[in-house]
Amino acid sequence: MKNKLYHSFQKIFRIQTRSILITLPVLVLGIFTVLLTLNNVYTETYDIERFNRAKETIRSPITIENESETQRKVRETSLAVEDRYSVSEEITEERLNYIEEIFEAISKLDNRLENENHSADTAEPEVTLTEAEKVKRLNQILSPEIIEAVGENIFIQLIDLGEAERQEGKEIFIETLRNTLNEGVRTQNIQTARNNVKQNVMYAKMNVNLKQVLIDLTDFAIVENSFFDPERTTEARNEAASSVDPVIIRAGEIIVREGQIITNEVYEELALVGVLDKERNIFPIVGLIIFILLITGVLAYEMDRLAKQKRLDFRKVISIIIVTILILSLMKVVSIYTTQTNRLYFLVPIATGTLLMKQLIRERMAIVLSVLYAIIGSIIFNGEIPGSLNFEAAVYFFFSQMAAIIFLRNVKDRLSIVRSGIGMAIINVLTILIFILLSFEKYGLKDIMIQSGFGVASAFLSAVLTLGLLPFFETSLGILSDIKLLSLSNPNQPLLRKLLVEAPGTYHHSIMVANLSETACEAIGANGLLARVGAYYHDIGKTVRPHYFIENQLSIKNPHDSISPKQSAEIIISHPYDGVTMLKEQRLPKEIIDIAKQHHGTSLLKYFYFQEKKNNENVKEAEFRYPGPKPQTKEAAIVCICDSVEAAVRSLKEPTEEKIEEIVASIIQDRMIDGQLDEAPITLMDLKNIRIAICESLKGIFHSRIQYPSKEEAK
Numbered sequence: 130m131k132n133k134l135y136h137s138f139q140k141i142f143r144i145q146t147r148s149i150l151i152t153l154p155v156l157v158l159g160i161f162t163v164l165l166t167l168n169n170v171y172t173e174t175y176d177i178e179r180f181n182r183a184k185e186t187i188r189s190p191i192t193i194e195n196e197s198e199t200q201r202k203v204r205e206t207s208l209a210v211e212d213r214y215s216v217s218e219e220i221t222e223e224r225l226n227y228i229e230e231i232f233e234a235i236s237k238l239d240n241r242l243e244n245e246n247h248s249a250d251t252a253e254p255e256v257t258l259t260e261a262e263k264v265k266r267l268n269q270i271l272s273p274e275i276i277e278a279v280g281e282n283i284f285i286q287l288i289d290l291g292e293a294e295r296q297e298g299k300e301i302f303i304e305t306l307r308n309t310l311n312e313g314v315r316t317q318n319i320q321t322a323r324n325n326v327k328q329n330v331m332y333a334k335m336n337v338n339l340k341q342v343l344i345d346l347t348d349f350a351i352v353e354n355s356f357f358d359p360e361r362t363t364e365a366r367n368e369a370a371s372s373v374d375p376v377i378i379r380a381g382e383i384i385v386r387e388g389q390i391i392t393n394e395v396y397e398e399l400a401l402v403g404v405l406d407k408e409r410n411i412f413p414i415v416g417l418i419i420f421i422l423l424i425t426g427v428l429a430y431e432m433d434r435l436a437k438q439k440r441l442d443f444r445k446v447i448s449i450i451i452v453t454i455l456i457l458s459l460m461k462v463v464s465i466y467t468t469q470t471n472r473l474y475f476l477v478p479i480a481t482g483t484l485l486m487k488q489l490i491r492e493r494m495a496i497v498l499s500v501l502y503a504i505i506g507s508i509i510f511n512g513e514i515p516g517s518l519n520f521e522a523a524v525y526f527f528f529s530q531m532a533a534i535i536f537l538r539n540v541k542d543r544l545s546i547v548r549s550g551i552g553m554a555i556i557n558v559l560t561i562l563i564f565i566l567l568s569f570e571k572y573g574l575k576d577i578m579i580q581s582g583f584g585v586a587s588a589f590l591s592a593v594l595t596l597g598l599l600p601f602f603e604t605s606l607g608i609l610s611d612i613k614l615l616s617l618s619n620p621n622q623p624l625l626r627k628l629l630v631e632a633p634g635t636y637h638h639s640i641m642v643a644n645l646s647e648t649a650c651e652a653i654g655a656n657g658l659l660a661r662v663g664a665y666y667h668d669i670g671k672t673v674r675p676h677y678f679i680e681n682q683l684s685i686k687n688p689h690d691s692i693s694p695k696q697s698a699e700i701i702i703s704h705p706y707d708g709v710t711m712l713k714e715q716r717l718p719k720e721i722i723d724i725a726k727q728h729h730g731t732s733l734l735k736y737f738y739f740q741e742k743k744n745n746e747n748v749k750e751a752e753f754r755y756p757g758p759k760p761q762t763k764e765a766a767i768v769c770i771c772d773s774v775e776a777a778v779r780s781l782k783e784p785t786e787e788k789i790e791e792i793v794a795s796i797i798q799d800r801m802i803d804g805q806l807d808e809a810p811i812t813l814m815d816l817k818n819i820r821i822a823i824c825e826s827l828k829g830i831f832h833s834r835i836q837y838p839s840k841e842e843a844k
Contacts, residue, residue, distance in 0.1 A: 147437075150436065152429070161453075163421050166421075169513050170413040174405060175399070176405075177391055179396050182389065183388060189404075192517075202373050207366040210362070214356060216354055217354045220354035224352060228306065231287070235267065235288055235295065264281045279346065290336070298336075298342075381512060413515050424501050431494060440490075445490050452482045452485050452486060460474070460477055464510050474525065475580055475584050476590075480530050481591045483502075484537060484591060484592070485598060487534055500527065525561070529560070536552030546596055550588045550591065557587055628672055638668065641830075642667065645823055646764070647664075649822045650763065652821070664772075669712065670710075701737070706756075709722055720764075728760070730755060731758075732803060759809070771823065793823050801816070
């Protein structure tokens with residue numbers, strides 16, 4: 130019962146510690162980000178009075194429509210549309226028909242008189258009608274409207290003309306009338322229309338008398354035939370109003386320049402864009418806080434995920450805080466000098482954070498932070514225009530950081546970071562070229578070279594900053610990176626050199642365990658490089674008494690034969706802790722020390738325990754167990770398994786595949802039954818994959834060889 134309560138309290142304590150470890154850093158980063166980006170979403174306001182001079186140039190912080198100005202423009206455009214008139218085709222045809230009727234009536238009158246003279250007796254004289262009689266006859270066949278409007282003198286002049294002349298004049302006159310009437314004759318331009326017709330007649334090639342009679346007839350022929358059309362006028366004005374573009378005040382547009390008078394119009398625009406003190410509101414701040422909460426929520430989830438895997442500690446949390454503050458501060462400083470023309474954000478060494486996170490923590494954390502940095506960068510580089518995001522900067526930052534993650538592979542030394550900078554430079558330039566090619570703006574070769582140069586400089590600045598900052602995190606915070614692990618795996622390291630010289634058998638054993646451990650870790654996705662280096666140092670404590678370990682007893686008597694089993698057990702059990710002391714003295718990373726300390730867990734030293742039990746039945750098993758702790762990580766658990774497997778397989782006289790598989794399976798099962806793997810985050814599937822990987826490696830080491838004959842046998 131007490132043990133259950135103890136474990137329950139311990140679990141609660143771990144959860145609370147984990148919560149504090151995550152909540153406080155996330156809160157600090159959230160507050161820092163809000164303060165850093167506040168002026169990007171919250172505009173500066175001014176205490177301004179009308180008709181005073183502006184003390185500084187004020188730009189619009191937002192893009193907004195000036196509705197009052199748009200309405201004024203619509204109104205002016207509508208009023209500028211002229212009234213629409215409709216031409217009455219009925220009136221046009223009526224007037225033309227009247228003129229046709231006049232000429233046809235006169236022609237008919239002439240024909241009748243001629244027929245009457247031909248039909249009369251030839252002995253009788255011809256009948257001659259006076260002009261008055263002819264007009265009287267003409268009135269009998271003409272419409273009343275014509276008779277009332279046209280004077281008799283016009284009829285007399287037309288009757289006196291010849292038929293050919295009348296036909297010629299009729300065609301010219303009707304054509305002129307038709308054109309004029311089709312254009313529309315309104316009340317205000319009726320006299321102008323008549324004058325135009327008279328002028329056309331005047332300059333036509335025809336008889337002078339005919340010209341005069343047609344000119345006199347014009348006043349009758351030209352009448353008003355175009356009338357105001359309210360429907361067409363309304364439609365035209367509506368169409369003109371709809372074609373008016375709204376008056377938009379663009380973000381960044383200058384509303385008033387320094388020294389300019391604040392007119393009513395300017396004051397209204399300042400109020401509209403919200404830069405007057407009385408227009409201040411908190412909505413942008415609320416929006417920014419929600420935005421940062423979402424970002425920090427993603428970060429908190431990822432940190433919690435690492436904590437559950439026991440891959441997050443105070444040192445790594447501090448590194449996340451420092452790197453994030455550094456990257457965001459760099460972006461903010463560069464944004465101060467960035468304009469719409471220079472695009473200095475191409476120069477930001479944004480990939481520094483990604484390179485550091487991949488080295489110090491994990492690739493997944495680097496990817497998550499790269500996305501978050503890109504999103505925050507879109508706010509920082511928005512030109513301090515509330516409500517806008519710099520999508521171009523976000524895309525550039527994302528691809529630059531992803532290039533850093535992709536190209537930083539197979540780390541063998543610190544120069545691999547510089548080599549990855551070349552890949553980053555290529556991706557940066559390609560991304561910049563994409564923006565240039567997709568843009569409607571025309572760029573000269575000089576501009577392309579400058580912006581591409583920014584991308585190249587960003588890549589190499591990222592590499593250089595990473596190289597400069599990485600030792601700080603490795604030394605000051607004691608964080609273990611792949612590069613640090615590679616340097617620790619150098620055989621010329623003092624402790625490894627000591628192991629090789631003073632305990633060569635243990636050195637060889639450590640190399641074998643390292644190979645097996647790395648293969649097993651890679652099979653389950655654990656850190657193979659950490660397991661390899663940890664295995665190199667896991668038995669460094671044996672250098673204190675090297676000859677008490679069988680692998681170093683070469684052609685000498687076993688010293689355990691002359692001491693009691695209990696003394697032997699004490700010597701053997703002390704070696705992990707002697708190694709921890711030596712590793713701490715040399716200031717090796719905590720992860721390496723933990724592997725050395727945990728690689729035996731609390732396992733039982735069976736050989737000496739049973740030796741002692743022969744002499745003392747009351748012997749306590751605890752005296753022959755390692756004090757622990759048990760393996761806490763996958764890497765420590767794998768080194769624990771591989772350490773026992775290598776020693777057991779090496780003791781086989783004739784190792785076969787069946788024997789190897791049997792002994793590996795039995796050791797893993799024994800470790801599980803003994804509870805040595807209970808505290809490590811390792812699953813049954815992981816153990817299965819570990820067993821398969823170890824067996825495959827051992828089969829490759831202990832493969833069958835040809836038995837060469839001796840000289841005597843050969844003879």
